[in-house]
Amino acid sequence: MNDRRSELEAAPWSGRTRRYDLIKEGVAALVVVTIATVALSTLFGSPDDKQITFKEWAVAAPADFYATTVQELAGSSGTGGYGAPYNTASDGVNLGPLHLAKLMGVTHPVDTVNDFVITPLTTVVNSGPVADALKQWQSSDSKTQAAWATNYDNALTKANQDATKVPSGNYGPVPQLSGGLLSMAQAGSLDGALLSQGNYFQSDNTKQTLFMGDGSYFNDQSTASNLQGSTWGMMNETGRYPGQAWLWLYSFWYQIPPFNNGDSHPFGANADAWIMVIMGALSLGLIIMPLIPGVRSLPYKIKIHRLVWKNYYQEENL
Amino acid sequence: MNLKAVYIHIGWFQMSVTNLIIVIGMVVLFGLALTLPFPGNSKGNKKGKGRK
Numbered sequence: 001m002n003d004r005r006s007e008l009e010a011a012p013w014s015g016r017t018r019r020y021d022l023i024k025e026g027v028a029a030l031v032v033v034t035i036a037t038v039a040l041s042t043l044f045g046s047p048d049d050k051q052i053t054f055k056e057w058a059v060a061a062p063a064d065f066y067a068t069t070v071q072e073l074a075g076s077s078g079t080g081g082y083g084a085p086y087n088t089a090s091d092g093v094n095l096g097p098l099h100l101a102k103l104m105g106v107t108h109p110v111d112t113v114n115d116f117v118i119t120p121l122t123t124v125v126n127s128g129p130v131a132d133a134l135k136q137w138q139s140s141d142s143k144t145q146a147a148w149a150t151n152y153d154n155a156l157t158k159a160n161q162d163a164t165k166v167p168s169g170n171y172g173p174v175p176q177l178s179g180g181l182l183s184m185a186q187a188g189s190l191d192g193a194l195l196s197q198g199n200y201f202q203s204d205n206t207k208q209t210l211f212m213g214d215g216s217y218f219n220d221q222s223t224a225s226n227l228q229g230s231t232w233g234m235m236n237e238t239g240r241y242p243g244q245a246w247l248w249l250y251s252f253w254y255q256i257p258p259f260n261n262g263d264s265h266p267f268g269a270n271a272d273a274w275i276m277v278i279m280g281a282l283s284l285g286l287i288i289m290p291l292i293p294g295v296r297s298l299p300y301k302i303k304i305h306r307l308v309w310k311n312y313y314q315e316e317n318l
Numbered sequence: 319m320n321l322k323a324v325y326i327h328i329g330w331f332q333m334s335v336t337n338l339i340i341v342i343g344m345v346v347l348f349g350l351a352l353t354l355p356f357p358g359n360s361k362g363n364k365k366g367k368g369r370k
Binding site (some may be wrong): 226230239245255260 | 320322323326331332333341
């Protein structure tokens, strides 16, 4: 069998031949694709929606910003309880006994109290009450700080995020600190303060994105633009611009049970991990398709190649 | 293009009209590529025809 195969492979081609200018074909394809790419991206390229800033958030939804700041101080925000790679607050998503994020460890530590609230406040000249609150906070132990913040966070939640309706209690300087950060954000100083943490040249926006993502304002913008995962958001763009239609299969899994219920265990709550595995398996299947019996024979049964080279098959009466 | 997008929503399926137009366009283009004769390769064109 192998001898026959080698013999056939070594034999000179005895079928038809035709002239083919590969360079001409390549140049024509390059020119057409370049013109199409430039024209289509000019017409339909991704929209440059105005960036959402902390100033915009704090001015448009001050109660939401204020409540989010309190949550950051109490550690009850989404980031505060996320786990790896930001902290050790939870185990993160898992595939059975395999905790993927936890395995990788805390590679990008984020301390919501200091990174989001205290450190930014120390970069500006604060009013008397805020400066005093900052001193009181910094001179207290972490247990007391946590108790103040948790007390106020719970009270604010009970008051439906209306700070004017929060009864008096043991909140320490938390209301003043949160109010101070709100004023700072409304003045436009927080964006720069959050960005300037770290290296001289800063290109890491993780902290801003996490802080903003903890509030409702940013989330509401996503919902309004159909960008949430539950509404095929992966495929969409803002406005009427074309989105990433090729991500349909990845997005599809998030729409069906059990992955569309974030509360169901083990699949819904760990949908990101399971869908990554499914897509990985499907991608692997695509790569090794020529090795899978049955699947690799599909082209012979579908016969699309006969459509592509229909002239040849007609002329040869095949 | 900055107007509010229009979506087709049937049960769990949802797609923007823009994306749908693109998907249909891709399928039509694929169909045309399969069925239309390649330029210069039509029957009777000796230049494009090979030789035995």
